[in-house]
Amino acid sequence: MAIGHPVNMSYEAEVLKALDGIGARPGDIVRMEGGRKGAEGVLMPRHEFTSKDIIVVKLKNGYNIGLRLERDSKLVLMKKGIGLPERSVPKVGMSKELPAVKLIGTGGTIASYVDYKTGAVHPALKADELVASAPELADICNIDSEVLYSILSEDMTVEYWQNIAEHAFEALKGGAAGVVIAHGTDTMAFTAAAVSFMLPGLNAPVVLTGSQRSSDRPSSDARANLLSAARLAAYGDLGEVAILMHSGSSDDSAIVHRGTRARKMHSTRRDAFRTMGGEPIGTVGEDGISLTGEHRGRGTTCPELKKDMDDAVGLVYAYPGMHEKVLGASMDGMRGIVIAGTGLGHLPSKLLPSIEKFINGGGHAVMTTQCLGGAVNLSVYSNGRALARAGVIEGTDMLPEVAWVKLMWVLGQKVSGEKVGGLMASNLAGEMSERRVLD
Amino acid sequence: MNGPRIGLEIHQQLAAGKLFCRCPSELHERVRGEFVRHLSPTLSELGDVDKAARLESEKGMSFRYQDTESSCLVEADEEPPHRPDEDAIDLALTVALMLGAEPVDEIEFMRKIVLDGSNTTGFQRTALIARGGEILVGGERVRISAVCLEEDAARRVESGGCGATFRLDRLGIPLVEVATEPDIGAPDMARDAALAIGRLLRDTGKARRGIGSVREDINISVPGGARVEIKGVQELGMISSYISGEIGRQERLIGIARVLAERVASAPSGEAADITHLLKGTGSKMVSGAIAKGGKALAIRLPGFAGALGIQKDGGKGLGTELAQRARTVGVKGLMHSDELPGYGITDDEKSAIEKELRCGPTDAFLFLVADGEKGKAAIARVTERAAEALKGVPEETRDPAPDGGSTYSRPLPGGARMYPETDVPPILVTEERLKRLRENLPKSAAVRKKELKERYPGIDEQRISIAVDEREDGLIGEILERICACGAPDPKTASVVFSAVLYTPESKALSKEELTSIFTGLAEGSFSKEAVPAVIAHYAANPGATLASALGAIGAGSVSSGEMEKIISEVVAENKDLISARGEGALAPLMGEVMKRLRGRADGKLVSEALKREMKKLV
Known part of the structure; x- marks a missing residue:
């Protein structure tokens, strides 16, 4: 999740005791008496960083202020709160005439809303809430929405990916023109890569989208991204998993990245995502969909669902002086390891014996480059040649995290040990390229 | 109250x-x-x-x-x-x-x-x-x-x-x-x-x-x-006019509401009537132009509103203006109402035809606007809403100040409900230590600061200090005065002149002590006039290492011969004969400016002024 934390409702210690003493809960009207600092207002939940002895109240003019609970302060419960009313979500009518698109909610800031009474930011939990955040969706396609999860994307696991892939698969099998997956941006690229491998022979667009400014803000990028993603899913001639996000700071154009080539390259900007090692697939803007980059078009055959994965795979980042313990711990009990090596794919030489031991014990090691641009080549320097002799697999120009997801998927396919290297070296879902050209 | x-x-x-x-x-x-x-x-x-x-x-x-x-x-x-x-x-x-x-x-x-x-x-x-x-x-x-x-x-x-x-x-x-x-x-x-x-x-x-x-x-x-909130007034001098205007407006609206109540007026109801056909051949260029562009004329009857729309008894604007401002919020530039018709190219016959079409009675008013379909409907909705508010008196709203001292409708008043916590900014505890530090360092009022500066720098002209405190930062004033004193300022008058010149010359911050001192000495010795001080400062700032002599040379300062001064004065007087005959002595100030400009500060203002007066007298 990029920005915006939920507000902690809970007061602590003395303040909590005092509030409990009068039976006050956030949302109630309370009055604090004592000198000039007296105030009456709605008791607010506390921010994580609110000081321990502070009570936060919302005054009539809308402002929140923090007042210290002192020994001589007197707290009075004036009125029990009206409670937090159930939000009514306007039902958006869909047209059966338009192409069917499945919208899968998984969490993140793309579908969250703020409770104006308490200031708490809640994720959208209902399918209707997802659609209501961009009612214009109904003009684009016939949306069938479903909220699978409401989690922060850093909490994703292999199981979540499998469930998402399965839902996308079912939707396409059921005749959907495309699938949109609303996802937190932090690990969106990981999920995109996983779903790419899990749906071989994909025949329609599966578009992941999210927002860098949460949808509880008027300036959120969620709405524009969601609408463009729906447009791409409904009408794009694409048979791949893609990530769609802003192409720049402006709201009027979105860019389509290959799911196995995209990377979040900025912590906060709307255009955080970049296609690494190649051209983006295209753009979706006010003047329509334009897929100018190399891509697979829609197909008529149904995709397969191959969702098995072996999550006993580690991912490590090489650095000078890297301690053996770090590498050892990453490989201990694992069946695979992906290294984001330096330069052409290197690791401090002293770590070679550990790698050899891991491979000889039946483990699979894949080398990628932390340069993020260009390919691994283990033939150029002696350190690289030693790694190659030890049996380290060259990850060519795969992004480290994509190679990691791929190795889990390859190991999940239960192929024999010797075939792992071959599969890792094959281009399965556009995750690698044979040529690299001047821009 | x-x-x-x-x-x-x-x-x-x-x-x-x-x-x-x-x-x-x-x-x-x-x-x-x-x-x-x-x-x-x-x-x-x-x-x-x-x-x-x-x-x-x-x-x-x-x-x-x-x-x-x-x-x-x-x-x-x-x-x-x-x-x-x-x-x-x-x-x-x-x-x-x-x-x-x-x-x-x-x-x-x-x-x-x-x-x-x-x-x-x-x-x-x-x-x-x-x-x-x-x-x-x-x-x-x-x-x-x-x-x-x-x-x-x-x-x-x-x-x-x-x-x-x-x-x-x-x-x-x-x-x-x-x-x-x-x-x-x-x-x-x-x-x-x-x-x-x-x-x-x-x-x-x-x-x-x-x-x-x-x-x-x-x-x-x-x-x-x-x-009613008038938002974003920038000129302090206009505050009274905005308030008087708004008081008048509210009182007028209350008066109108009273009249409407007596007449049992009601809010307009039903859909707007399309009266485009009644205005097809109208002589009003504005209306015919808008219709030619594909606009439709939409009209509504305002039951009991006759007389409430136009100029009121106190000479102030009636409801027509209020209604028009609401229409503007959806992009419809204007409307016409029965109180101002016939007029603006709309004839009495056209007015009667509209009244007939809308079935207006003697106390009813009507209004119409010309716009394309959707926009027109939206404008009519806003206008209808505003007419209904008129029955109650004054609606709460936010208004924009207008340059003429009036104001125009901007939007409804926002409520406190529009505020929610900025969770990205952690709350800030206001500590007792912080308040103590701030209390001990509370700024002094301008009056106190003036008094202190005057006492501390008795040589500097009091009025100059007062003006400086009102116009410039304290830090800057103190610094300049300190530096002037540090140079061992000669006579108070020179010090005062340099003080003002330095204060209002942006480049003066870069002056070294030596440069400042050279200005004092030069002034005291009469090698240039006080009017040339800003130019000298600017020259120093732009040319590090410059000497006073080089500065005076570059800016063409240094005392001017009395012959040259007289020549310039007579030139200026000759060029401005008309001004002098029209304004007499009142022409002195503008001519003085012109002469000083041509002299580029190379002569003392007082001498110039005397010479100029003499020259002007000759003419009168």
């Missing part, structure tokens, strides 16, 4: 860094790049209400933003806010303490929803710093309701159609807002209260100066009226 109730909100830009990023609080003319955004009302704000708001946002207002050297990712809403500027918080707390207000124990920043595009985020970050306190205005108490610290909005550089362009340089400059209770009873008292608060803010020495650095919102209600 029986009279009007007036409250003020004074917004003053602070001379501190931007509130939520480390950009300088400076305006720029160079634009580095642009981007385009849309703002949407958020889910919860819409809730089950306001279809109109949603319609508005669906119209697709798009805002263009200009990036400058004074803006970063924070202003572009591409990065969360940083910790608030500590100096700005100190300043806001200082203002609170000066007003005798009670600071809060913990400052909680809020987001105030603003969807007009002036904030890239769609909200303004603001925090209440203190409550209470008071100021005395002509011996009367005006209570302070709140002191707030907030970020300034982006600068609107262009408006039009379905969007606007804003520059990001101003966005995020810290503003302190001082809000009073509605304790003010008269327009002049409001002006005095604004002056008093403004002076207090300037006493901090950290109030930014220049156009737009102070803005006032005025809240006004008369008995039986309603709270």
